[in-house]
Amino acid sequence: MKPIKNVSRRSFVKSIGLASGGLILACNTSVFSDKEKTPENLINFNPNLFVQINSDGSVVLIASRSEMGNGVRTSLPSVIADEMEADWSKIKVQQAVGDKKYGDQNTDGSRSIRYLYEPMRKMGAIAKAMLISAAAQKWQVPEVECSAENHFIIHTSGKKIGFGDLVEIAKTLEIPSDESLTYKNPKNFKYIGKHLKGVDVKAYANGSAIFGLDKRLPHMKFVAIARCPVTFGKVKSFDKSAALKVSGVEDVIEIPRIEKPFGALGGVAVIATNTWAAFKGKEALKIEWDFGENQQYDSEKYMNQITQNVHKEGKVGKNQGNINNAFKNAHKTIESTFQLPHLAHAPMEVPNAVAWVQGDTCEVWAPTQAPQSTRKEITDYLETTEDKVTINVTFLGGGFGRKSKPDYIVEAVIASKALNAPVQVVWTREDDIKHGYYHTTSAQYMKASLDKNGKVTGWLHRFALPSIVSTFQPGVGYAAGFEISSAANVPFEIDNLKVEIGQAPAHVRIGWLRSVINIPHGFSINVFADELAYAANKDPLEFRLNLIGKNRIEDTQDPIKYDTARLKNVLKIAAKNAEWGKELPEGHAYGLAVHYSFYSYVASVVEVSMKNNKVKVHNVYTAIDCGTAVNKNTITSQMEGAAIFGMSLAYYGKITAKNGAIEQNNYNDYKMIRMNEIPKVHVEIVDSSEKPTGVGEPGVPVIAPAIINAIYKLTGKRCYNLPLADYDLV
Amino acid sequence: MITLQINGEKHQIDVSPEMPLLWAIRDIIGLTGTKYGCGIGVCGSCKVLLNNSPVQSCMIPVSVAEGQNITTIEGESKNLQLLQESWGELNVPQCGFCQPGQLIAATALLDKNDNPTDDEIDEAMIGNICRCGTYQRIKKAIHRTVELKKQN
Ligand code: FES
Ligand code: FES
Numbered sequence: 018m019k020p021i022k023n024v025s026r027r028s029f030v031k032s033i034g035l036a037s038g039g040l041i042l043a044c045n046t047s048v049f050s051d052k053e054k055t056p057e058n059l060i061n062f063n064p065n066l067f068v069q070i071n072s073d074g075s076v077v078l079i080a081s082r083s084e085m086g087n088g089v090r091t092s093l094p095s096v097i098a099d100e101m102e103a104d105w106s107k108i109k110v111q112q113a114v115g116d117k118k119y120g121d122q123n124t125d126g127s128r129s130i131r132y133l134y135e136p137m138r139k140m141g142a143i144a145k146a147m148l149i150s151a152a153a154q155k156w157q158v159p160e161v162e163c164s165a166e167n168h169f170i171i172h173t174s175g176k177k178i179g180f181g182d183l184v185e186i187a188k189t190l191e192i193p194s195d196e197s198l199t200y201k202n203p204k205n206f207k208y209i210g211k212h213l214k215g216v217d218v219k220a221y222a223n224g225s226a227i228f229g230l231d232k233r234l235p236h237m238k239f240v241a242i243a244r245c246p247v248t249f250g251k252v253k254s255f256d257k258s259a260a261l262k263v264s265g266v267e268d269v270i271e272i273p274r275i276e277k278p279f280g281a282l283g284g285v286a287v288i289a290t291n292t293w294a295a296f297k298g299k300e301a302l303k304i305e306w307d308f309g310e311n312q313q314y315d316s317e318k319y320m321n322q323i324t325q326n327v328h329k330e331g332k333v334g335k336n337q338g339n340i341n342n343a344f345k346n347a348h349k350t351i352e353s354t355f356q357l358p359h360l361a362h363a364p365m366e367v368p369n370a371v372a373w374v375q376g377d378t379c380e381v382w383a384p385t386q387a388p389q390s391t392r393k394e395i396t397d398y399l400e401t402t403e404d405k406v407t408i409n410v411t412f413l414g415g416g417f418g419r420k421s422k423p424d425y426i427v428e429a430v431i432a433s434k435a436l437n438a439p440v441q442v443v444w445t446r447e448d449d450i451k452h453g454y455y456h457t458t459s460a461q462y463m464k465a466s467l468d469k470n471g472k473v474t475g476w477l478h479r480f481a482l483p484s485i486v487s488t489f490q491p492g493v494g495y496a497a498g499f500e501i502s503s504a505a506n507v508p509f510e511i512d513n514l515k516v517e518i519g520q521a522p523a524h525v526r527i528g529w530l531r532s533v534i535n536i537p538h539g540f541s542i543n544v545f546a547d548e549l550a551y552a553a554n555k556d557p558l559e560f561r562l563n564l565i566g567k568n569r570i571e572d573t574q575d576p577i578k579y580d581t582a583r584l585k586n587v588l589k590i591a592a593k594n595a596e597w598g599k600e601l602p603e604g605h606a607y608g609l610a611v612h613y614s615f616y617s618y619v620a621s622v623v624e625v626s627m628k629n630n631k632v633k634v635h636n637v638y639t640a641i642d643c644g645t646a647v648n649k650n651t652i653t654s655q656m657e658g659a660a661i662f663g664m665s666l667a668y669y670g671k672i673t674a675k676n677g678a679i680e681q682n683n684y685n686d687y688k689m690i691r692m693n694e695i696p697k698v699h700v701e702i703v704d705s706s707e708k709p710t711g712v713g714e715p716g717v718p719v720i721a722p723a724i725i726n727a728i729y730k731l732t733g734k735r736c737y738n739l740p741l742a743d744y745d746l747v
Numbered sequence: 748m749i750t751l752q753i754n755g756e757k758h759q760i761d762v763s764p765e766m767p768l769l770w771a772i773r774d775i776i777g778l779t780g781t782k783y784g785c786g787i788g789v790c791g792s793c794k795v796l797l798n799n800s801p802v803q804s805c806m807i808p809v810s811v812a813e814g815q816n817i818t819t820i821e822g823e824s825k826n827l828q829l830l831q832e833s834w835g836e837l838n839v840p841q842c843g844f845c846q847p848g849q850l851i852a853a854t855a856l857l858d859k860n861d862n863p864t865d866d867e868i869d870e871a872m873i874g875n876i877c878r879c880g881t882y883q884r885i886k887k888a889i890h891r892t893v894e895l896k897k898q899n
Contacts, residue, residue: 214838221843222834224780224820228844231779239774264763291762292783293770365784365792365844365878414782414844415878446785650838654881658841661880684789684876693869695882 021136021143024067025188039071040188042144044136066133068097068140070148074168074181076108091215092130092648093137095208100141100201101148102165103180105208110216130647130709131616142200146193151186152178203645203706212650217412229384229411232371234439240432241295241443242272244284244452247308247677248525249274255285259301265294269302272431278489279394281428282452288436292443299445312677314524319674320356320460323481326519327354327462331479332495335505338513343475347466350475351552355463355541356738359672360456361687362530366414367449372429373439378405379430384413386421394423395430417531417662422454450687451679454528455672457482459537460519463545471553473564476511478504481519482537483527494522496534503538506573508581508613509546510566525674531662532714535614539718540725540739543610547726548735557609557726558592577616577708583642584613588620590640590701595622604628605635608727610719615711617643618703621660621719623696625727632746634664634696634724642703644710649702656700656716663720665690668747671740688742749809753778754822764810769793771809772819780820780847784876791875792844794851795819801855803874820847826857829895833888841879849875853889862893 024043044066067079078094090110098105145165152170153160155178162173171177203210220226245251257269266289274283287298344350370383379399385391388408396403413420429442444452459482466475484500487493496518505516530536550560568582588611595607604626611620624636637660646652669688673680681687721739728746729735741747751758751768753776760775772781772795781804784792788806795804796818804812818824830853833839840846849872856863856871863871868886877885 212838214835215840217843218835218838218840219831221840221846222831222850224778224847226843227779228782230783231773233777233779291766291770291774293766293774296786363878365782365790365842365876367783412844413842415842417878443783446787446790654838654841654884657883658880661877661882683787684785685787689876689878690880690882691876692872692882692886695886698883 021140021192023147023188023190023192039069040144040147040184041067041069042140043067044140066136066140068144070144070180070184070187072181072184074107074179076103076180077111078108079111090217091213092651093133094216095213095648096134096137097141097144099206099208100138101145102167104168105213107168131711134645134647134709138200139198142198143192146198147187147190148180148183150190150193151183154186155183210646210649212653213648214650226412228366228414229369229371229382230366230414230443232382232411232441234371234373237371237439237441238267238288238436239290239292239295239443240286240288240429240440241292241299241445242284242286242428242448243299243302243304244282244448245306245308246451246679247306247314248311249282250306250308250311250677251283252285253305253307255305256303257285259303260287260298263289263294263298263301265290266298268436269298270432270435272428275398275427277394279390279422279424279427281424281431286432288432288440295443296445308677311524314674314677316359316458316674319524320458323460323519323521324354324356326481326521327460327479329519331481331517331519334501334516334518336515338475340475340477340513340515343466343513344464347474348469349467349552350464351467351549352462352464353545353548353737355459355461355537355544357459357537357540358670358739359458359525360530360536360666360670361450361453361672361681362417362419363449363684363687363689364413364415364417364419367444367446368419368425369441369443370426370429371439371441372426372433374399374430374434377401379433380407380409381426381430382409382411383423383426383429384411384416384420385423385426386413386416386418387423390421391423391426394427398427398430399434418529418533419453422528446683450672450681450683454488454526456530456536457485457527457534461537461541463541465545465549467549467553471555471560473509473511473549475513476507476509477515477517478507478541479517479519480504480537480541481521483521483523485527485529485533487523488527492522494520496521500534502573503534503614504542506571506579507542508571508579508584509564524677525679532614532717535612535714535718536666536721539610539612539614540722543612543719543722544725544735544737547608547722547729551729556598558588558597561588561609561611575616577710579613583618583703584611587611587618587640587642587703590703591620591622591638594640594699594701595624595636595638597622602626604731606727606730608723608725608730610723610726612715612718614715614718617641617710617712617715619715619719621723623720623723623727625724625731627728627731630746632724632728632741634694637696637698637720639698639716639719640701640703641712641716642705643712643715644705644707646702646705647709652702652712653700655712657698659716660698660720661690661695663717664694664724667721667724667739668694668741671742749813751776751809751812751817752815753817754819760809762809765808767805768795768807768809768812768817769804772804778819778821782844782847784845784848789874789876790845790848791852792848794848794875796824796851796855799855799858801852820850824854824858826892827851827854829892830854830857830888833891833895837884837888837891839881839884839888841881845875845877845879849877849885853885856889857892861896863889
């Protein structure tokens with residue numbers, strides 16, 4: 018079974034949202050990914066990517082990923098355009114609706130480009146070949162005398178014909194065989210690897226882009242929901258009389274809790290004619306809660322508990338060599354403990370969704386990173402079949418992992434069904450801060466031994482953190498799987514290495530947040546390695562390069578290989594761009610960090626100064642190796658954004674709980690970096706022809722540790738915990 | 748009935764006088780370019796121009812806005828249009844959600860200051876959060892707009 022087909026004449030074309038006519042190619046991209054080469058995929062043709070070339074020359078691509086600031090809607094079509102020699106300005110991108118026809122649509126784990134690069138190129142190459150065949154047929158000339166250029170097929174004689182004029186013939190042709198396809202030499206790429214402008218920039222800048230929050234339906238009701246301050250608490254009773262008096266409020270109903278990882282939390286919903294009335298009505302509700310067992314959650318006490326847990330032996334996650342011998346024979350041992358708080362995603366656009374349930378069908382408009390799991394949750398809730406549920410993905414005002422959990426969309430579906438009307442559920446910012454899926458909080462204990470030459474002989478990393486798995490399997494009390502491997506895969510050449518995990522049950526919903534477990538592990542590993550450099554009396558850069566050691570492929574049991582040469586390379590580039598070692602202005606210092614995540618390599622050197630005991634970051638020099646750079650503009654802006662995201666968590670990021678309730682409220686007490694605090698961010702993208710890898714997340718983990726390391730260099734004081742606001746340094 | 752003058756057009760609306768201007772603009776009048784981000788005046792997503800001054804529309808009751816000239820991101824003003832062009836040229840937006848508020852704040856700045864310094868930009872833009880971290884490009888795009896204005 019071929020993964021790409023000519024479906025121009027197929028009847029299902031309409032059902033996917035393409036107008037009929039033109040040449041339509043469909044592709045089943047799952048066949049291209051290493052993991053999913055199942056026989057089933059090869060037998061059933063389930064296309065999930067479509068390219069349509071119309072007779073007016075326009076090219077429509079159904080994009081299968083949510084846009085959330087990662088430029089996917091620009092990057093993916095640029096790959097096809099390049100390979101098929103299309104004119105970039107003639108390509109339109111249409112958002113796929115959430116449907117299994119489109120394969121894996123979830124945007125997280127920085128996977129989009131990694132999974133789709135190869136099929137995108139192939140689609141482009143096929144389209145080009147078919148257009149060439151069509152021209153050859155039309156002119157009655159051999160194909161070899163024809164070539165494609167900027168939306169035309171050109172014959173050696175000089176005559177040319179536009180793509181649009183060839184579709185009638187092209188659509189009758191067979192898909193060419195793999196062997197006959199020719200791919201462009203990367204040297205000749207016109208769009209791939211260049212700075213392409215985002216296709217949606219204009220709509221963003223003039224306010225016409227429709228985010229979830231902007232979706233309107235006739236007669237739509239606005240809904241705000243009061244949820245229990247304590248995670249998984251329940252409504253005991255409520256008094257709606259005051260709420261009903263608020264002008265614009267129409268009704269108050271109870272929303273049940275759906276006990277599933279992405280189910281609704283439940284609560285009391287206020288239905289109103291506008292958002293403000295719904296918010297006001299919600300404030301006027303009097304609700305008695307049954308707080309439940311998470312009421313005991315006190316994040317400060319919890320931190321003490323998990324810190325104790327890492328100060329004793331834990332479960333073994335990795336054990337190589339003999340750590341006890343290494344410590345016994347050490348010239349010197351160093352030990353440190355790190356504590357990091359919960360974080361909230363706080364995307365600029367709060368969670369929200371429009372839903373309209375009519376009988377057993379349902380249509381949703383929502384900013385979601387996960388249209389397919391959304392569809393599944395809704396289908397389950399409505400006890401209907403998937404073909405009755407349509408998910409329209411709107412623009413996302415930031416996701417960072419929050420919008421891959423469709424709990425807020427399920428709420429809208431529940432309300433719409435109950436009210437028999439189209440509704441928009443809107444979270445207040447306070448709701449967003451208080452009822453999230455929090456980034457884990459962690460305690461980490463590290464101990465290392467040095468020999469008398471300053472070489473690291475032993476490395477113990479013990480950590481305790483509530484696991485993301487607890488969201489899916491309530492009761493799980495230890496980190497698991499990928500949460501262990503990001504510590505176990507530390508790329509240092511050390512003979513004796515042990516990773517242990519301490520107990521840490523969850524009392525709030527734990528979820529992935531931009532770069533996930535790499536935040537705590539990237540932090541502790543980079544800060545501790547810096548500490549060891551000073552203990553060994555070495556320059557941190559030189560020490561780190563030696564610690565990474567010789568060029569080798571680390572065995573991470575992943576399909577994409579972890580290459581230490583690439584890791585050292587980004588560190589060297591960041592250091593070179595910063596002119597590491599040069600004399601800095603009085604009171605300024607550099608700190609560095611390097612980390613591998615989502616198969617990409619990132620290093621940052623940051624320049625920090627201190628004035629009146631307050632930190633200022635002046636420059637960030639970031640180098641990234643993400644394999645083939647598809648759109649340099651996207652990669653650069655993701656690195657710039659990651660520096661700010663990393664600074665926000667380093668300076669201010671802290672979510673705390675008392676009596677089970679989150680204490681922060683809004684951007685006033687869960688602060689963000691602002692314009693007056695920004696550094697200059699300088700980005701270098703390594704030239705590479707390796708497979709493209711993640712860019713949305715890997716820029717984040719290096720920022721906080723690099724700042725801590727610079728502060729140490731400057732002041733001799735080591736901050737082991739975050740945020741810096743707790744040290745009164747910002 | 749309250750009459751609001753938005754982007755040169757009059758709108759009669761029947762809402763409670765305390766309703767914040769933000770929600771009147773978004774939910775009653777239906778101009779959704781002005782965004783909700785915090786509702787307490789600290790993020791700048793909801794900025795509009797009230798008689799050419801930038802205000803957080805989530806903090807202004809409609810009764811106060813009545814009779815004033817309100818400009819939203821959908822509106823026209825020379826500097827706004829020029830800034831939008833530079834925004835495109837420098838590819839400022841990431842998710843885009845904060846950008847209407849950023850552009851309104853930048854417009855107000857250029858309306859009263861032809862050639863702002865970095866510090867003046869910081870001061871004018873400090874009330875606008877961008878969770879995606881596009882600040883550096885915003886700053887560049889403001890400078891770029893000034894440069895283009897000088898050339899013309
Ligand atoms: S919504 Fe008005 S300042 Fe944030
Ligand atoms: S561009 Fe996303 S919040 Fe500013």
